[in-house]
Amino acid sequence: MSTDRSSANRDKRTDGITEAQNLNKEFYGLEKLTEVARNHRQHSAEQICKVIIDDLRSHISTQKVCDDITLVVLKQL
Secondary structure (H helix, E strand, C coil): CCCEECCEEEEECHHHHHHEEEECECCCHHHHHHHHHHHCCCCHHHEEEEHHHHHHHHCCCCCCCCCCCEEEEEEEE
């Protein structure tokens, strides 16, 4: 499990998110995950999770998910 410490929001995730591949075998990646979280930091942790999962599903399109997708977002108050 990894932690992103780049902003006031913290995410706990497994590699299933960052290593999810699209039809072109491109990884979702930590940079994309961080960008999506940062762009929605004004929202609640629950909303950030939903946006990330929706974006991840859009990225993988019709690819079969072969790994877990686990994400927890914590917001610092």
